[in-house]
Amino acid sequence: MTPVASENAAVTAVAGETEAVTAVEAEAVAASVNAPAVTTAPVAGPASQLLTRVLSALLREDVVGLRTRGTLVHHPDGPWLRLPAVDGDDALLLPVTEDGFQHAYAARLPLLVRESDGTHLTTSDTVLAALRALAEPVDRDGFDAFAEECGQTLATMQLHEATGQEVADGLTELYGPDLADWTGLRGGLAYETLAARLDHPVYPTARGRSGLDESQLRGYAPEFHPNFALHWLALPRESVTVAGELPDGWPTPSGLGLADLDRTHVALPVHPLTVGEPLDAALREAGLADRAVLADRVYLDVVPTLSMRTVAPAAAPSLHLKLPLATATLGLRNKRSIKPGTLVDGAAGQRLLAAVIEREPRFKGRVLHADETVYAHAGHELLAVLCRRYPADLDDCVVVPMAALLAEAPGGGLVVDHLADRFHGGDPIALLDAVLTPLFDWQTTLFGYGIALESHQQNVSLVFGPEPGDLRLLLKDNDGPRINRTRLAATLGEGEGEGEGEGEGEGGGTWGFDDARTFGPDDRAVADVFTTITLHLCAGAYAFGLARHGRAPLPELLSLVRDRLAEAVDRLGGDAAAVLRERVLNAPELPVKAMVTAGTLLSKERSGAADINKHYTTGPNYLLLEGGSA
Template identity: 70%
Template sequence: MDTGSTGDTGAGHGVRPETGPVEGKLVTRVLSALLREDVVGLRTRSTLAHRPDGAWLQRADGQGGFLLLPVVEDGFQCEFAARLPLLVGASKGAAPVPYETCDEILGVLRVLADPVDQDGFDAFASECRQTLATMRLHGSVRAEVAEQLTDRFGADPADWTGLTAGLAFDTLAAHLDHPVYPTARGRSGLSDEQLRAYAPEFHPRFALRWLAVPREAVTGTFPDHWPTPALLGLGELDRTHVTLPVHPLTVGAPLEKALRATGLTERAVLADRAHLEAVPTLSMRTVALSADPLLHVKLPLATATLGLRNRRTIKPGTLADGAAGQRLIQRVVAREPRFRDTILHADETMYAHAGHELLAALFRRYPAGLQDSVVVPMAALLAEAPAGRLVVDHLTDRFFGGDPLALLDAWLALLFDWQTTLFGYGIALESHQQNISLVLDRPTDGLTRLRLLLKDNDGPRINAARLRERLGEEFSGGTGERLGDDATGLLGFDDARTFAKGDQPVVDLFTTITVHLCAGAYAFGLARHGRAPLPVLLRLVRDRLAEAVERLGTRAGEPGAVLRAQVLDSPCLPVKAMVTAGTLLTKERSGAADINKHYTTGPNYLLYTGNSA
């Protein structure tokens, strides 16, 4: 990046009084994401200048003027982050123009984009407006929700034991921003009333709707004692139909369109009677059944989060992929006995669908025996608990003598041991903060025990050569068929993108999920909250990862050597470009085969030295 002078930056500008702190926070996050993803060259086509108030990036606007962005050194996935909710337009001989809202900023940047991409900027502006409204709604109900959770589960989250109480952590996490995606709280097309009735941040309860579908049109199986048509008032269909659960938000136009697409309009019947009380989990489309706390049901929704193209429907192929991923992971655990008691998995082998992404359901069964354990998704650790402290503070007080470093150390040691072991088999999981829970308890010996509980095994990346080397003959199924480079069908995966011919896609997923979201985000987050100095936290992350990498072997060609070269010692690391692939650009324009696995690059904070990232 070049350095230069910005001239008159208009540095006195701040947040407009009418903008307010909520919008200012969103604008700052949006600017930081656009900078990180180098949207319209904000990062690579800018020069850096230092002014009395701080650092500024300057980019030519193509019309003889400049765009000026106040920045601060960051280091977590980007060298800089936005310092203020502000972008300044500066033209020779004219007064600087401050842009301080998402609409204004995206309108200015839209002009610099290729004309074929400008609709994406409009879509992202709409996404920002939806998110701002949701953030304001969250602020207005936070005290009410905190009181509700306290009344139901108690004042101290460290005492919220069992899976039912664990749903309260999902509610807290839903009020927290995503570590990377700036508008994660927004859900396209949903009103405030719908969010209050069905979104996890409000901890609502509602009854599921039910669709009776001809048996021959449904693929899959159902849990024992599943509701029958007769139970739902459709006794005449008891012998010919089965019942698919439907999220109330899908009833109406989305469901009618799905039935027309599958030719089931005249053969499927929507029951008038709602049945089975449910509570939304953090993902919203997955709900927990009040009558059976161990069973969560994942249901498609006609909305999108984390990007316009990141729809919350359920493609039937992903159900098969989740089951195939689970079987593969279970095989690894069987060969690695040290994980049998420390890595827990929800069972995701039971599902049903009628051949459409809105006519599907996953029946996720959690392991028994967790009623005396605190089960907290990693996404909730830095969330604010009802009394105002962080969830992680409550957990460290009860289980780690008040030392957050001890808790971080414990989960990093287990997490990195597990994920690097999988890498040794050629496997990386999409196991981000929402898909991993810490399971904390004190068995009879009184010592703290920490385990990890994983879910959602679809979407992995697998190096077919490494997997063949470790497990190939075990997957012949007795037929003698070898695990080849294209092992998708043999292992039961539907998505051909699962398998790679080399390490790079596996390294990218390992880095962006396990390292960034499940480790780095907490080092920077705990430092931001003053729990420990950033150098101490980053050194802990590096040390625990280095120990796990060494166990893989670091001679040339060994998996540990790959992780050492491409993660521990690389000058830069892959970074998800979620806004670009999810909203700003079409797949054709971004080239993203998978919008959740589209990358740019950022600095390697594992090389952190001194006082500057």
């Protein structure tokens, strides 16, 4: 029998890289096992959709050896993956199909089958229980946690399905029936609501938020587009670090009903979901429980953005306030708090990008950045705020987060279809082409400086207009980059440490970054972030997504992605271009995020993940047009 992957080399392509199972081998396997008695299964409902995505992710990340120990076998209905029995446990069968995006194969049906008796496992709980039994004892709590995460996500998906028309009607009433009229940063909030109802391209349980019930989701989650007021906490001035000038209209303690505290305290906003035990615990940990005062008066009506912890004042949406939450998304260890160092790093990243644009003037006015230099914190991850300012001249433009492009629009169709009708003659592929050109130009230019940004779908917005044909990129969240200190030093010189951070740049300066993981000695980490963020999430996901929705054949869309990336690499030239050709364009396999493993299933000690958002496995290179998955 031919293994799906050896212990040392994962499957790297849909075809060509994996040796085929012979007919004789398939017959032998079929004769020795209970052939599954199903050829079809429902995949339309939320439970089936979720389980299919979960199984695909577990296969991709080689959970309990699904990739490295699994064997392909063929039955009349299609290919199956057989995970052999170990130490008396039952062998398991998983129906698979060729995929090619993040792994050569994906789950074809939402089920596992026990080989011995043909029992069908068709729920997340039963599937994870079966896989849990195969895991090391030290890892089994992670399977329990992931089962809980799946349950929360399923409840959220069912809630989304039940409220879809209600929310669509509400957005239409607020913003109008024509998506082209959803203009400015206010209209962008409506697009973020649509994006929040769409699954993440990679993480299977992204719609779940740990610990939140239906009333909390309806009251504070972006997919319901609620409006609510912020709480405010008066903290002793000496305990609060403030960078920059807080926005006009920032409330004083007296304005919040705490008149006797104006001279001694400063007010910070608190998300309603943080008020209570999370806030009380944070104040105790910070040593501020006896000196902080929570105002009785709420102030400032806000609307949540796609990230949920970031909110926009309803009357001034060009200001976004990023507030810590005591919940987690994209893995139970991926907490929505705000460590003070990330605020420092966001400002440092902005300074670095400004230095690049000063050297690359063609990006001035084409690549826009939110200002992230104003923030405040009291030394604790639940006592902080980032005051993000957007450019002020976008009222006549349509501002759409990339994450919304494949979302369903009110009245039908995809968001990308409506935008294509308005700006690209009804051709969504022409719109994708128009996006890829500046996106790859900007990101490959940064690579030439040794920089790769965490500018995924949520952090990149498309700015259409005001003139026909105008398209600009708008970026936010500049913390968390990866930088080749040697290449940066050679292009921009030695950066000096600024702000609070003392991160060591060793030969490339610190540029004020706090997180020492930011800098590395070579291009390895930079290329990984470029591939997993810019290529996979901002390009490949749309090629596969538009093909799935029937907008164009997949080979045509993948050729477009490769051509635009190759053009950008050719413009870049030099050693950096050679690295991108070797590690991305022509690599036999590409890095892929292993988010379930690092975020929930395994502890950092067990996974070895220095950063749960930058922990990788491998997958096929869909850019290889000959002899590869494309």
